[in-house]
Amino acid sequence: MLGTFTYHNPTKLYFGQGSIQSLNEELPKYGSGVVLIYGGGSIKKNGIYDTVVEILKENGKWVTEIAGVMPNPTLEKLYEGIQIAREHPTDLILAVGGGSVCDYAKAVAVSVHCQEDPWEKYFLRQEEPDCPVIPVGCVLTMVGTGSEMNAGSVITNQETKQKIGKVFEDERVMPRFSILDPVYTLTLPHYQMVSGIYDIFNHICEQYFSGEDDNTSDYISEGLMRSLLHASRVANVDPQNYEARSNIMWTATWALNTLVSKGKSTDWMVHMLGQAVGGFTDAAHGMTLAAVSLPYYRFLLPHGLARFKRFAVNVWDVRPEGKSDRQIAEEGLTAMEAWMRELGLVMNLTQLGVTEEMLEGLADVTFVLPGGYNPPSREEIIGIFKESL
């Protein structure tokens, strides 16, 4: 049931080869103080950094940098960024990187003028900002999280080993603009490319595997999944295929910008399991999801049988004739597993450095939200992690 909701997504997207030049359209809308945020320095090797800095200079901006944002941005790094932004003119925060950098930029944006501790307020208590929020713009260089067109942010507290996401309702947290040039993604290593692809796929699954009815979100989700399967297979053997990488990039944005969540009550359980692993191992986010997905979905299947059957038929083209619902549903997961192996995803937690001794600790930091077909108990969570080893 679609129910009652508000949809408003004001982020302006500039898509396609050469779209970085659109910065020239956007920058004049903000004051002269720009905080430029990026990650490990790959943007310095591939020339994106130089291009961005040149455009910033041409537009007369005063630039302060926060470099070294890690794949799982830490709370410590957040405190450092807040301090830097507070000490420098910050009219716009420009994130250049993947989803982690965008997530981090949003966390800084809501914290600079916040009197309270942002970890406590936004992540532990899940509150909304009641202070000015600094505008954020993104130049995307990696694909997967959808952070470029949503109000989500994930921060990891290394001390408590908690990796917590916050989806802000306040639309001031959404990027004002995002620049999506598929060319920027062509230099990513295969490992990161497929990790991102699985992250996208799982974002759609998380929303799709809830509810019993056939609403428009389900059908759009199926379209997005089919598009991703097609493009991922092309990109897997031909990573330089611009067209395939374009479709992956575009699918990623629509997989997690609130559209396909309308009418769905999601528990984001695979992300809860994967984020627990991320808090312990610093593994690539998409790979943590890949490693726990099949054990979790096989646990969930009997509780959402009709939906898993639909998934098999509409997404994986499983022929239903002469088979039980259970058989059809299981064949869907078998097809999904074959696709995951084809891409070369990490299929178990052992490869990510998880050991049996960590399982209790992982269960301790795994949040269980309502909304799913069968929210797992602590014992079941440990069982799923064990199956994933």
Place this chain on the structure above:
Amino acid sequence: MLGTFTYHNPTKLYFGQGSIQSLNEELPKYGSGVVLIYGGGSIKKNGIYDTVVEILKENGKWVTEIAGVMPNPTLEKLYEGIQIAREHPTDLILAVGGGSVCDYAKAVAVSVHCQEDPWEKYFLRQEEPDCPVIPVGCVLTMVGTGSEMNAGSVITNQETKQKIGKVFEDERVMPRFSILDPVYTLTLPHYQMVSGIYDIFNHICEQYFSGEDDNTSDYISEGLMRSLLHASRVANVDPQNYEARSNIMWTATWALNTLVSKGKSTDWMVHMLGQAVGGFTDAAHGMTLAAVSLPYYRFLLPHGLARFKRFAVNVWDVRPEGKSDRQIAEEGLTAMEAWMRELGLVMNLTQLGVTEEMLEGLADVTFVLPGGYNPPSREEIIGIFKESL
């Protein structure tokens, strides 16, 4: 190929039963002068008018009315509306009705401060506004056109029998907000409901039937079409089914808010043929499209064979085994025809009052845009109209 584009859709949508109360959130954002636009008075019978006027009063608005907007808003009516808006305080134009009323409201919004003749400037010369544009809000009571979340407007010049659409690039023309309560659509007669459903379906088709590649827009389009087929079959036998009507309403918005046009080069040929008929007959828009669709698509099929084959398999579940591409593609159109007959759509132009003598005149006012698989010649257009009689 997705190519290079900008996506920005700032319209805020309030969806679901009771969403009219969201007017209380929106109205304080604008000055006190509101021009209220509606159609033939059905909103006075079903109580929507009273509700809206009460909320406007509670918010201290000074209300001027433009009533009697017809299904195909005329240029004469546009001039009348511009005059009224110029003579009264107009900080917000509030359209309450279907797509025609929204279209008309946008046409007034861009014309009040325009020094030139709006017909010449916006519709004949297809120019953009270079004057202030008055904000528009919509309360939707009929479903189909997608006008609630796009910058399109269609006006009919009765004198020259031209029905011309303009899709503005200027995002100031987009509704600032739209209120979509599926309950408001429950009282529509069956004829108008199915006319709207076909309009939605054809919007998706117009964008889907272009290009050769498999881009994300194609997959989203297939999802939207499948959602609409499912919901339309439920609503056809059970028009009071709120859930089905919700999904139809939501699909309509996404069918024509620029999302599924990304990477597509469309000629909107069915609309060009249908709008020509609309200029001559004042028939319901969706029915004009229904009456010409199959003859046109059968004409087009050999030129876009791969796409019609895909349409048959992915939208209509035609089994491809042991059949030629041509057979598969034709079976898709046969399935589509069966669905159209199931809904009770008008399947020929004769029923809409078109006679053989009008065909030359219809061809005279049929625009042919580039971008399609095979832009028809004048003789072919006459042939398609003849087939549609």
